[in-house]
Amino acid sequence: MDAERNSLNYRRQPTLTQFAPILWAPVIPSIRHVLRGRLPPHRITQVTIATIFVALGHAASVMMDNNGRTNARRSRGRNE
Numbered sequence: 001m002d003a004e005r006n007s008l009n010y011r012r013q014p015t016l017t018q019f020a021p022i023l024w025a026p027v028i029p030s031i032r033h034v035l036r037g038r039l040p041p042h043r044i045t046q047v048t049i050a051t052i053f054v055a056l057g058h059a060a061s062v063m064m065d066n067n068g069r070t071n072a073r074r075s076r077g078r079n080e
Contacts, residue, residue: 017058017062018062020055020058020059020062021059024051024055024058027051028048028051028052028055031044031047031048031051032044032048035047
């Protein structure tokens, strides 16, 4: 009965991985503006593409980890 009550009262909290798109969204377009004049255009394109692949890899790892749900219970050491 206590386990049922605890699961009903459990409040899900977001992890930092869920806020990553807020960080990636302004970084990717600003790469060209920041690096313009400092690197050749083909290198800027390579850096931009590499950043996109890192963001996609991060998104895949978040989606594969427990179907994108938070791991707050596991990280706090609670056992189900």
